[in-house]
Structures are given as C-alpha cells and as structure tokens.
Amino acid sequence: MDADALRDHLVAELGDAVEPEVAYDTLTVTVAPEDWRRVAELARRGPEVACNFFDFLCGVDEEADGIGVVLHVYSTFHRHHLQVRTVVPRDGGHLPTLSDLWAGADWHERETAELFGVGFDGHPNLAKLLLSEEFEGHPLRKEFALLTREAKPWPGAKEPGE
Amino acid sequence: MATELGSGGAAFQAADGTGVGIIVRDKADRELHTQDMTLNVGPQHPATHGVLRVLVTLDGEVIEDAQPVIGYMHRSFEKLAEYRDYRQIIALVNRHDWVSSICNELGVALVVERQMELEVPERATWIRMLMAEWTRVLNHLMFVGSYPLELGAITPMFYAFREREEIQALMEWITGGRLHLTYCRVGGLKQDLPRGAIQMSRDLVPRMRERLKEYEDLVLGNEIFAARTKGVGVLPADVACSYGVSGAALQAAGVPEDSRKTEPYLFYDQVEFDVPTGRNGDSFDRFAVLLARIKESLRIIEQVNERIPPGPVNVRLPKVVRAPEGHAYVRTEAPLGQLSYYMVSHGEKTPWRFKMRTPSFNNISSLPYLLKGTLLPDMIAVMGSIFFIVGDIDR
Numbered sequence: 001m002d003a004d005a006l007r008d009h010l011v012a013e014l015g016d017a018v019e020p021e022v023a024y025d026t027l028t029v030t031v032a033p034e035d036w037r038r039v040a041e042l043a044r045r046g047p048e049v050a051c052n053f054f055d056f057l058c059g060v061d062e063e064a065d066g067i068g069v070v071l072h073v074y075s076t077f078h079r080h081h082l083q084v085r086t087v088v089p090r091d092g093g094h095l096p097t098l099s100d101l102w103a104g105a106d107w108h109e110r111e112t113a114e115l116f117g118v119g120f121d122g123h124p125n126l127a128k129l130l131l132s133e134e135f136e137g138h139p140l141r142k143e144f145a146l147l148t149r150e151a152k153p154w155p156g157a158k159e160p161g162e
Numbered sequence: 163m164a165t166e167l168g169s170g171g172a173a174f175q176a177a178d179g180t181g182v183g184i185i186v187r188d189k190a191d192r193e194l195h196t197q198d199m200t201l202n203v204g205p206q207h208p209a210t211h212g213v214l215r216v217l218v219t220l221d222g223e224v225i226e227d228a229q230p231v232i233g234y235m236h237r238s239f240e241k242l243a244e245y246r247d248y249r250q251i252i253a254l255v256n257r258h259d260w261v262s263s264i265c266n267e268l269g270v271a272l273v274v275e276r277q278m279e280l281e282v283p284e285r286a287t288w289i290r291m292l293m294a295e296w297t298r299v300l301n302h303l304m305f306v307g308s309y310p311l312e313l314g315a316i317t318p319m320f321y322a323f324r325e326r327e328e329i330q331a332l333m334e335w336i337t338g339g340r341l342h343l344t345y346c347r348v349g350g351l352k353q354d355l356p357r358g359a360i361q362m363s364r365d366l367v368p369r370m371r372e373r374l375k376e377y378e379d380l381v382l383g384n385e386i387f388a389a390r391t392k393g394v395g396v397l398p399a400d401v402a403c404s405y406g407v408s409g410a411a412l413q414a415a416g417v418p419e420d421s422r423k424t425e426p427y428l429f430y431d432q433v434e435f436d437v438p439t440g441r442n443g444d445s446f447d448r449f450a451v452l453l454a455r456i457k458e459s460l461r462i463i464e465q466v467n468e469r470i471p472p473g474p475v476n477v478r479l480p481k482v483v484r485a486p487e488g489h490a491y492v493r494t495e496a497p498l499g500q501l502s503y504y505m506v507s508h509g510e511k512t513p514w515r516f517k518m519r520t521p522s523f524n525n526i527s528s529l530p531y532l533l534k535g536t537l538l539p540d541m542i543a544v545m546g547s548i549f550f551i552v553g554d555i556d557r
Contacts, residue, residue, distance in 0.1 A: 023489070024276060028489075052403045054404060054406035054524070056406070056502065056504065056517065056519040058504065060514075070517075072491065076403055079424055102405075103405045103528070104405040104524050104527060128233075129232065130232065130233035130236040130557075139241055140240060146241060146242070146244075146245055
C-alpha cells in the first residue's frame, strides 16, 4: 500500500484518533498516549497494515510540549512504512509497552527509558541497557548538558564572521 | 526470562522449538538434583569483536537463558551529533560500524540531502555506489575470515585479509584513509576519483570472483564446518522480523528484504543484482548468504565501473549548511543489515535529534531467542553467524 492509501485506511479505522502526515512516501501519524497501544495493535495485527518488521522506537525532546516518542515499523508483506508519534509529559510520562507485539521493541524501550526518562508499563525488564546502573539523569534530554562542551567550546562550531 | 520477552504473537510461539539445534528437556523425570549455573562470557572474549558480554544460565551443557549485556562502548553518538554540524557528523558516524565507514556516511549524506531537497550530481551518485559496494565486500570478507576462525579454522582469515588488502589499497588511493574514509559529503563527495581508479576497480573484480570459489570450497564444502553450523541457531522469518533483524540473518531466513531492491536509493534500480536468500535460517545459511552477497556486490561493481559519467562530484553549498525544519527518515542497506537514520531538524546548523538505527543493535537483541536451548559449544557458532560489530550495537 502506498503512503496515501495507508493514511486513508488508518483514518477510516481510527477516525479522529490519528493525525496523519505524509512526507517522502512515509506516513507519520500522531496519536494521543491513550491511543498508543490501540494504534500499535492495529499496525501489527491489522491484515491491511501488517507491519511485522520492527525498525526502531526512540524519543525526541519536544521541550515544553514534553517528550515525543516515535515508533517506526515496516511491512515486509505490503512493503510500506508506518511511523507513529506521540508526546508524553516530561515528568512521569509513560506509555504501555509494545514489547509483546514486536520482540525488538524490548531493547528500544529500555534505551528510550534510560535516555529520555519515559516509562513503559508492562515491560518485562526495564533495566538500564547502554548506561551503567548507577548513572543518573537522562542524557538525551536537552537539559542534560554535554560536559565537554560546557568546559570548552568546540572550535569547529565557530564559523567565519560569527 | 527470554521466552517472555517476545511471546506476544501466536506465530512467534508456533515457531518456537522447531529448530534442529534445540533440545527439549524434561526435568521432572530426572533422578539427580541439578542446579543451574551462571556463566559470564566476555566482555573480553575473542569471539565478540569488541566488548560484548553475555550472561548465560546453564543447565549442564544446555543454555537455559542468555542475556547480552551491552553498553561497554557506548559513546552516545546521538548526543554528540546534536553538537556537531552536518559535515562533522559524517566524520562521526563512520566510527560506529568501523568496517563499513562509507556505508554509514552515505546514510547521513542521504538523510541531510533529503531534508534539504538537494540534487546530487550523477557522477557522485555512481561513485558513491562503487565505494559502498567495495565497502560491503570489505566488510563481508572480514566475517568470511573471522567466522571460520571462531570455529577453529585459521586459514580463511589469512585468505580474507589478503583480499581485503587489495581492496584497501584501492580505497586508500581514492580517499586517503584506510578505516575512517570520510569520503562522502552533503551534496556529493570529498574529491573526484584519481585517474586510473576505475581501471583498478575493473581489474579487481575478476580476481575477487576467482578467489571466492576458493572460499566456497574451503569453507562451505568443509564437512566439519557444515557439521558445526547446519541446524544450529535457527532463526525463523517471523521471529527475525519481530526483532527487526536484517541483512544476511534475515535473508538467510528466506525473506528477500534488502532496501537496495525493495526501495532503491542511489541508482540501485538501474543495475542488475539479486538478493540471495537461505532456506533454513541457520548459521550455515547465514554464512552462505554472506558469501553470495559478495558475489552480488561484485556484479554491481562490474556494472557501475562502466557507467560512471563525467561531470562534477559535488554541489556548491554555503559555508554553513542548515537543514530546513522537519523530520526525515532514510534507510539504507549497510553491510550488516538495515541502517536507518531518523533526523529531526529545527532549521539549525546542527540536528535537533539524530537517531541511529544500527543493524547490529537489533540483530544482537535476538540472541536470547537464538541461544535458548542450544548447547554451550554452539554458542560461538551462533553468535559469530549473526555478524555484528560492537560499536554498531553500543554507538
């Protein structure tokens, strides 16, 4: 299914719950956190969508709006991509886990949890993945400063005339 | 614990236990009281290509549970990328998978160009393809040598490095680097090919092809190799997709998924090549697919050699490159599998968010599934056949 047809299909199935946007042949739907699980289940199990291939799940710092979470899945049957996006609050934001729908989401959720501080309810083991257990803070949030840059500005950042 | 990780789909469960290498044991009828043992493999283990640690729970010789412990080489590339401009990011990303630097750079160049809606000169695109395919051959040769080595066969390593050296010479001549080539730029390439480089590339193809036969006889035709790898570490297609496993491991499971074919980027739609697939999804198939992928790359190189048109290899860009606001996603087929970059830009000279979806990360996350129920001596045979680079996992 091409991105436009997939958009029409999702809008027909989910109605106002999704806010679609097509860019570069990739459909991105923005949903409310309450609909996260419902949209994901449709993406995985709906025969027309059937996104069986797990690409990635990551966070994006949206500053005052909260922390964005982006899920990208692909269908090896229909050869289409689907990107699902939601925004959760900065403090105590959490989403239901998708690790039972796609096994690959397990590690990606653990990574998002430690780097952005987003909780995933029902995750089998939300322990730190890349960072050590005693690490404090969520490094990919914007308020987490890159210490080396604080100590000494990067010389390459200077452009002529700046 | 590993079974609970992805026990969602019905198909996932149906696939469980079908592998030849999986031994089902019933503890109830056992007379002797046995105790599970936890064994720590790595982080410093010769078969881990870097520092990967696997916590293995053993029942006798059978692996009950295997949990990879990663992050020893985590350098937070994604954070660093937010502090670097687009040119600097290219020099940054060729370090996560250090044996396929051009393929990593290419993804960044493509994602920034997509966001900027930049038209790249034809010559640059063809040369990018040439370099990406030679990088793929280099990368695959590395594993063609190291995998048999992990199983105890030393000779293929020497052969592979002899071949690699010749390709390295070509790459070094063109780019000036051996490991981190930093040859791609946003909008084109660092410089044009030196005179005679295409001829050298032409000469290399038949030589490589001839030697690939040696590998087939030496490794694939070897009975010991077949005995160690056939039916070991079976990864069914549905499980592979669910984990997001890509590259040779996915193709060996019978899924002809290769973004060069399914969603061609560069000029891959203008060259002829096949996507090799396996039937059983075991370690043997993964290795056989890897060898076949080299052959296909050589086929592509042969066609590209004849098609590089004259012209510029770069577009003039302002001193400060800014990607317009928005987000872009590009996936490419890196040697180890699907490499995608997801970039969010706020119109600054550095990206707001730069997500790297590296093939090794997803591939290695399937280890708990793959290792459960196999014998400990098979662990290296399974792990090695996933073909990973630790920098590519940890980033």
